[in-house]
Amino acid sequence: MKRQLVLENGESFIGEGFGSDSEINGEVVFNTGMTGYQEVLTDPSYYGQIVTLTYPLIGNYGINRSDNESGRPRISGLIVKEVSKTPSHWQKDKTLSDWLAEYGVPAIEGIDTRRLTKIIREHGTLRGRIVSAEAEAAKVAEELRNWPLPTDQISHVSTNSAYVTPGSGPRIVLVDFGAKQGILRECIRRGCDVVIVPYRTTASDILKLHPDGILLSNGPGDPKDVPEAVRMVGEILGKIPLFGVCLGHQLFALASGANTVKMRFGHRGVNHPVRDLHTGKFMITSQNHGFTVEEESLKDTELEITHLAINDGTIEGLRHKRYPAFSVQFHPEASPGPDDSQGLFDDFLKMVNEYKKEGVRLA
Template sequence: MKGVLYLEDGTVYQGKGFGKKGTSVGELVFNTSITGYQEILTDPSYAGQIITMTYPLIGNYGVNSAENESSKIYAKGFVTKAIEQKPSNYMSEQTLEEMLKNMGVVGVCDVDTRSITKKIRNEGALKCVISNEELSLEVLQKILRKEQLKEDWMKEVGTQKVFHIPGIGPKIAVMDFGIKRNILNNLKYRNCDITVFPYNTSYEEIMNINPEGVLLSNGPGNPEAATEAVETVRKIIKKVPTFGICMGHQVLALAVGGKTYKMKYGHRGGNHGVYDIKRDRAYITSQNHGYSVDRESVEACGMEITHINLNDDTVEGMKHKELPVFSVQFHPEGAPGPTDSTYLFDQFIDQLKEEKKCQ
């Protein structure tokens, strides 16, 4: 079947369709990872987006149930140069196309993904309609104009009820804005006793479990739309050591009184260089975000910048000058991508132990 991308500026890319037969609207973004397409697709942070992979061959090692970062795909569409239908890997359980069909995701391949990526880099992330239903361009244009992009996906993609993962270590409360499983796995690996709370959980309910630490998870959308969470976090950081990752980093910035802004095309991939100022060391990191923290605004609110992006000098990490609170914009758990920065989970646990000694 035929496939098409129709961009809000009128640009059209025609190729072949795969995955679920259908039509959907989303924000067109690109990811520079060479592997890890399954983890990327099942990362809730991609809710509402149409993902273009810059690496040309996707699907060559298939998919398996062990690599999912959540129970479903929240992305609106998937774009590749080529899609492999005969994967080769001992863990493969099905093809990528079969996964997309089962999870209801529209795909388009055999298009110039290099051209798409250059357009996004030049013009910024674009609203787009993806279809493999052989609809006319006039119909696609009407669909694109009619549908509005959402900014508050973090209110939908996380857990809808509290759940507990028992452990013999520190008691951690997790605010779920769309958490990846490997973040929880890193806490479980460190024997943490974990309670995961929905996005809109009140400060009082979280504090009822007497947490030793709070983790603010990753998630999709505009952090300024997370108004309830910002108010809750504003109270939490005055009482409990807190660690924010990605969306959690941005929510923390707003909670201390700082600002965030939408980037031109964001950071998405597994090869982003980040400089750890205190360690005087660079790390290659996994990233997925379209918003960033305004440096001057958080520095004026008592935050110290700990990490910066080596490509564009944007804020990649910060800590409070007085409170046991810190955060990073990148993904220390990787999945996909390097795990060089998993030391941050150990730093969080060590911080909890120090706070406990001081009490």
């Protein structure tokens, strides 16, 4: 069945539909990863977005029960050059198309994904809609230009109630803004006693859990859309060791007096080089974000830059000069992607244990 992708600037692409036959709006973005499509599509940070995968063949190992980063696909729609009709892998449960159809996610194949990616790189992320091939593109484009991007994405992907993954190690409160399973997995691997709480949990309620450390997760959207979370982080700083990842990094920056801005087309892929300014070493990282911390805004804060992106010089890591708190813009749990930066979880726990030894933890 022929389907059409229409962009708000009037560009349109005709291809073959797969997955669900529904119509959907979303912010059209691209991811440059060559593999790991299941982890990408279940990453809550993509909520509300139509994801273009630049690798030309997608779905060749199907869908399994091991690689999900959340319980279901979180994307609004999917765009690929070619989808595999006959996937082959010993863990495969179903095809990509059947899986997307099960969850009502529309997809389109057979379009020029290279041309689409170039358009996004030139114009920035664009509103888009997957519709029938017969739809009038000019009318759809006009509707898209008047369609406001959502601001409540986190409410759709955060847990509704707190739950515990017990362990014998330090108690870590993981604030769930749309946390990937990989973050929880890395904490469990290190024996942490993890309490996962909703994104609207207040600082006072978090402190009542007697945490040894606070972990701010990744998540979708603009960090300025959750001022209550910024307020919570500000009230936690200096009381409990804190580690922020991706959206958590941006919230940490805002709570410390810095500013965040939207990027032209963001960083989405598994091969982004980052330099550690302390060691001088380079690491290859997995990234998925459309906002960044504005470097100019750091001047009047107590934050120092710890990591920089090699490709465009944007900020990839911050540390507080007085408080036990640091953050990174990339994904140290690397799902999918390399494991160069997984040691950051060890750095966090080292900071937690040192802080406990000093006897100044808030009881």
